[in-house]
Amino acid sequence: MADHAVNDAGAEPVYKTDALIAEDINAYLEMHQNKELLRFITCGSVDDGKSTLIGRLLYDSKMIFEDQLAALEADSKRVGTQGGEIDFALLVDGLAAEREQGITIDVAYRFFATEKRKFIVADTPGHEQYTRNMVTGASTADLAVILIDARKGVLTQTRRHSFLAHLIGIRHIVLAVNKMDLVGYDQAVFDRIVADYSTFATSIGITAFTAIPISGFKGDNITLAPSASTPWYSGPSLIEHLEAVQIESAAAQERPFRMPVQWVNRPNLDFRGFAGLISAGSVKPGDAIRVASSGRTSTIRSIVTMDGQLDEAVAGQSVTLTLDDEIDCSRGDVIAIADAPPESADQFEATIVWMSDEALTPGRGYWLKLATQTVTATVAAPKYEIDVNTMEHLATKCLSLNAIGVAEVTTDRAITFEPYADSRELGGFILIDKITNATVAAGMIHFSLRRAQNIHWQALEISRAQHAAMKGQQPAVLWFTGLSGSGKSTIANMVEKKLHANGRHTFLLDGDNIRHALNKDLGFTDADRIENIRRVGEVAKLMTDAGLIVLTAFISPFRAERELVRSMMPEGEFLEIHIDTPLSVAEERDVKGLYKKARSGELKNFTGIDSPYEAPDAPEIRIDTTQTTPEEAAELIVNRLLGAWAPDL
Amino acid sequence: MEPLPRDSTLAPAKNFCPAHTLRRAPGGGNCPAMTRLTHLQRLEAESIHIIREVVAEAQRPVMLYSVGKDSAVMLHLAKKAFYPAPPPFPLLHVDTTWKFRDMYALRDKAARDAGMELLVHHNPEAQERGINPFDHGPLHTDMWKTEGLKQALDKYSFDAAFGGARRDEEKSRAKERIFSFRTASHGWDPKNQRPELWNLYNARKSRGESIRVFPISNWTELDIWQYIMAENIEIVPLYLAQMRPTVERDGMLLMVDDDRFPLAPGEEPVMRSIRFRTLGCYPLTGAVESTAANLAEVVQEMLLTTTSERQGRAIDKDEGGAGMEKKKQEGYF
Numbered sequence: 001m002a003d004h005a006v007n008d009a010g011a012e013p014v015y016k017t018d019a020l021i022a023e024d025i026n027a028y029l030e031m032h033q034n035k036e037l038l039r040f041i042t043c044g045s046v047d048d049g050k051s052t053l054i055g056r057l058l059y060d061s062k063m064i065f066e067d068q069l070a071a072l073e074a075d076s077k078r079v080g081t082q083g084g085e086i087d088f089a090l091l092v093d094g095l096a097a098e099r100e101q102g103i104t105i106d107v108a109y110r111f112f113a114t115e116k117r118k119f120i121v122a123d124t125p126g127h128e129q130y131t132r133n134m135v136t137g138a139s140t141a142d143l144a145v146i147l148i149d150a151r152k153g154v155l156t157q158t159r160r161h162s163f164l165a166h167l168i169g170i171r172h173i174v175l176a177v178n179k180m181d182l183v184g185y186d187q188a189v190f191d192r193i194v195a196d197y198s199t200f201a202t203s204i205g206i207t208a209f210t211a212i213p214i215s216g217f218k219g220d221n222i223t224l225a226p227s228a229s230t231p232w233y234s235g236p237s238l239i240e241h242l243e244a245v246q247i248e249s250a251a252a253q254e255r256p257f258r259m260p261v262q263w264v265n266r267p268n269l270d271f272r273g274f275a276g277l278i279s280a281g282s283v284k285p286g287d288a289i290r291v292a293s294s295g296r297t298s299t300i301r302s303i304v305t306m307d308g309q310l311d312e313a314v315a316g317q318s319v320t321l322t323l324d325d326e327i328d329c330s331r332g333d334v335i336a337i338a339d340a341p342p343e344s345a346d347q348f349e350a351t352i353v354w355m356s357d358e359a360l361t362p363g364r365g366y367w368l369k370l371a372t373q374t375v376t377a378t379v380a381a382p383k384y385e386i387d388v389n390t391m392e393h394l395a396t397k398c399l400s401l402n403a404i405g406v407a408e409v410t411t412d413r414a415i416t417f418e419p420y421a422d423s424r425e426l427g428g429f430i431l432i433d434k435i436t437n438a439t440v441a442a443g444m445i446h447f448s449l450r451r452a453q454n455i456h457w458q459a460l461e462i463s464r465a466q467h468a469a470m471k472g473q474q475p476a477v478l479w480f481t482g483l484s485g486s487g488k489s490t491i492a493n494m495v496e497k498k499l500h501a502n503g504r505h506t507f508l509l510d511g512d513n514i515r516h517a518l519n520k521d522l523g524f525t526d527a528d529r530i531e532n533i534r535r536v537g538e539v540a541k542l543m544t545d546a547g548l549i550v551l552t553a554f555i556s557p558f559r560a561e562r563e564l565v566r567s568m569m570p571e572g573e574f575l576e577i578h579i580d581t582p583l584s585v586a587e588e589r590d591v592k593g594l595y596k597k598a599r600s601g602e603l604k605n606f607t608g609i610d611s612p613y614e615a616p617d618a619p620e621i622r623i624d625t626t627q628t629t630p631e632e633a634a635e636l637i638v639n640r641l642l643g644a645w646a647p648d649l
Numbered sequence: 650m651e652p653l654p655r656d657s658t659l660a661p662a663k664n665f666c667p668a669h670t671l672r673r674a675p676g677g678g679n680c681p682a683m684t685r686l687t688h689l690q691r692l693e694a695e696s697i698h699i700i701r702e703v704v705a706e707a708q709r710p711v712m713l714y715s716v717g718k719d720s721a722v723m724l725h726l727a728k729k730a731f732y733p734a735p736p737p738f739p740l741l742h743v744d745t746t747w748k749f750r751d752m753y754a755l756r757d758k759a760a761r762d763a764g765m766e767l768l769v770h771h772n773p774e775a776q777e778r779g780i781n782p783f784d785h786g787p788l789h790t791d792m793w794k795t796e797g798l799k800q801a802l803d804k805y806s807f808d809a810a811f812g813g814a815r816r817d818e819e820k821s822r823a824k825e826r827i828f829s830f831r832t833a834s835h836g837w838d839p840k841n842q843r844p845e846l847w848n849l850y851n852a853r854k855s856r857g858e859s860i861r862v863f864p865i866s867n868w869t870e871l872d873i874w875q876y877i878m879a880e881n882i883e884i885v886p887l888y889l890a891q892m893r894p895t896v897e898r899d900g901m902l903l904m905v906d907d908d909r910f911p912l913a914p915g916e917e918p919v920m921r922s923i924r925f926r927t928l929g930c931y932p933l934t935g936a937v938e939s940t941a942a943n944l945a946e947v948v949q950e951m952l953l954t955t956t957s958e959r960q961g962r963a964i965d966k967d968e969g970g971a972g973m974e975k976k977k978q979e980g981y982f
Contacts, residue, residue, distance in 0.1 A: 267734035
């Protein structure tokens with residue numbers, strides 16, 4: 001098969017440049033230096049001949065060397081699936097597990113070049129359980145090659161791959177109808193597949209695609225078209241097409257200027273530069289710009305690079321900008337053309353691709369990273385999930401691994417964005433789990449929700465620092481967490497009395513009391529527990545803004561929600577106090593008789609019995625109630641609070 | 650529904666630039682009104698973006714500097730990323746004491762020129778036990794490099810380390826993320842990598858965990874050479890052919906760089922015109938016979954050659970084709 005891949009293409013490859021390399025290396029280098037870069041993704045399974053096609057592109061452009069080929073031959077004999085012949089899948093499947101199982105699990109990036117362009121190929125797995133990997137590979141691609149086996153036609157996986165490629169915003173779709181040699185290069189077969197595909201493509205909103213009849217094995221229409229076997233084909237070869245399509249970053253130059261600020265460069269008092277990768281448009285010294293979040297305006301003074309100042313910079317370049325005015329601008333801000341800045345909002349509708357084994361928990365706080373902005377975000381229960389095989393909308397309450405759905409996303413503060421359809425850079429985001437730090441989802445913003453656009457923050461004249469100063473104290477939240485009956489309320493009450501006696505302005509938020517009033521609409525499901533804690537967190541935050549020391553006594557069983565509240569508070573103002581009582585002890589005390597009810601099944605979703613309690617990993621204070629009396633505990637907490645912040649008292 | 654014509658362009662692509670349609674170059678080229686970025690410009694911009702993201706999000710970043718051509722390019726990109734300031738992190742060389750003398754000379758000069766602090770780490774245990782490539786085989790790499798690297802990262806509590814690995818070098822690297830997450834014990838789990846979408850990198854981690862970052866993941870060997878030429882980056886002279894003292898060992902051509910090289914009785918080093926495609930410990934790095942005395946000739950030879958650059962490196966060939974993957978899981982770069 002190695003021989004086939006090299007020799008029997010029938011056509012002379014257009015990217016054989018050995019002669020030029022040997023004769024005039026400087027001319028070759030000059031040519032190579034001016035190549036553009038195109039990124040594309042190949043979708044399909046081994047059965048469609050995808051690996052053979054990639055192997056061929058690499059081989060023909062001299063990206064496989066003799067020692068690699070020797071290793072490949074040895075591997076093919078050992079674990080290959082081609083009966084001892086060269087198995088190109090082994091070349092692209094790099095991980096041991098992949099070679100053993102004969103499947104592609106993860107995205108592999110491959111590189112080759114022709115005389116006109118350099119290419120980065122993201123080779124992605126085709127199976128449904130690797131949807132997230134395909135989305136990952138597609139996210140940076142300018143073009144998708146969708147492979148079809150000419151003998152099989154449009155299959156479920158063809159539809160899935162096309163849908164995902166379109167979803168992620170790839171504007172150039174190539175339908176590569178492969179293995180034409182096995183259907184006798186029959187034009188009727190090709191035409192029928194193209195007709196089938198265009199019906200489907202139109203139905204999901206794909207407005208254009210290019211269909212090419214190929215044989216990766218024989219080499220037809222790969223480098224030159226038409227091949228002798230397909231005289232009826234009048235379009236470009238695969239390579240000719242890859243060399244001609246418009247590259248995304250070039251398209252981005254036509255849009256209004258935007259640059260997310262990555263880093264403020266301040267080597268000395270005389271220089272303040274804003275470093276970033278230009279995501280759209282172009283910029284020149286003298287251009288009027290606006291910092292999107294604050295609305296402040298200035299003028300570009302210079303475009304600084306190590307190679308000297310530039311007269312102009314365009315989308316796709318990493319630069320450092322200096323401005324004429326000392327305006328407030330930092331990492332996360334977006335510098336934009338003054339008369340067409342992007343929007344800011346804190347509520348969106350978005351498509352979400354779930355990528356984690358742990359399903360989406362609606363209402364839970366996740367980190368959301370969009371461009372260089374990182375904020376806390378919650379996702380509401382999805383409006384629907386999309387079946388990736390049939391594109392049907394299904395009702396759902398959450399999203400599990402590889403699920404794609406549409407949901408409302410709310411951020412804790414406004415972020416600068418653009419719809420994903422206009423900008424991948426300002427419309428695409430990832431969600432990060434706050435506890436495991438794993439990337440759990442990718443999102444694409446459709447539009448902001450009107451409510452967010454119409455609510456503006458009221459600028460307050462009296463600051464929280466002024467409130468605190470009048471009370472002569474440092475505000476804080478003492479967050480008591482622990483099982484029911486662990487002693488949270490008892491100890492919190494004692495702490496409050498001591499602080500009060502010490503002249504401190506305090507307020508105790510107690511779980512039961514809050515549930516009787518503010519949160520009486522909430523039950524005890526996971527979602528309701530999360531909302532309960534979120535509201536308590538917001539109330540506690542308002543009270544600390546007013547200068548108070550707030551004590552809260554809630555079971556608050558989930559780590560993520562406690563971390564959410566922590567993230568709402570300024571650094572150092574949140575003290576997590578774990579009232580650590582073993583379940584057996586709390587159950588034996590059973591002061592409210594609740595454990596008995598839970599054990600008998602009368603009470604559902606009871607923490608410790610049929611609902612989990614996630615103990616804090618590193619609380620500021622941990623009280624072991626089997627070793628410490630409530631009085632001792634209260635003393636310890638008060639000393640920690642006042643000792644830490646008021647050493648003079 | 651009416652089937653589409655075979656070339657099946659249903660309508661002008663959505664992002665087709667109508668204003669420039671008539672001015673499009675023949676053959677579908679870009680609008681002349683636009684600035685056309687070359688692939689080297691795109692790669693450079695991507696690498697600078699990655700380096701800045703790390704500095705913005707990590708607490709204590711460091712750049713692993715091995716003095717090779719890839720390190721030279723990575724350092725150059727870091728200087729560009731923060732110009733006019735020097736890069737706000739130190740360079741770390743995990744030394745084995747067995748590098749070529751030319752490498753030590755350039756290492757110290759490059760750090761000085763960049764205005765960066767240079768940290769050099771030697772594994773004290775390897776030093777004490779006199780671990781060397783002649784007597785200890787694979788243990789040499791394990792102790793000096795893998796263990797030495799882990800020690801150095803722990804010693805300084807670095808939470809992000811830049812490395813100059815490229816995806817075209819080796820098949821497990823082709824699958825590795827740009828931000829490659831490592832456990833507190835520096836292990837890599839290839840089956841549990843974080844999805845990496847668009848140019849959004851997740852640099853979050855718990856205390857003790859760290860991230861290896863590969864800013865030149867998407868560069869090829871040819872890109873590296875072209876960039877070195879275009880940017881006039883200083884590299885170790887060993888990459889260019891010159892007459893050097895050599896001996897042959899197991900089919901590899903080794904350079905006798907100092908008097909620690911054990912010669913057989915009566916053996917005399919032979920002067921040959923050689924150069925190196927990669928640089929490591931001199932007793933482990935095979936040279937190629939060559940007359941390429943300038944960069945253009947080196948590239949010419951590279952393009953006409955039939956073996957990959959890692960062919961002269963012993964590390965890739967252990968463990969039945971999974972040598973590098975296994976070493977990475979144990980904490981190797």
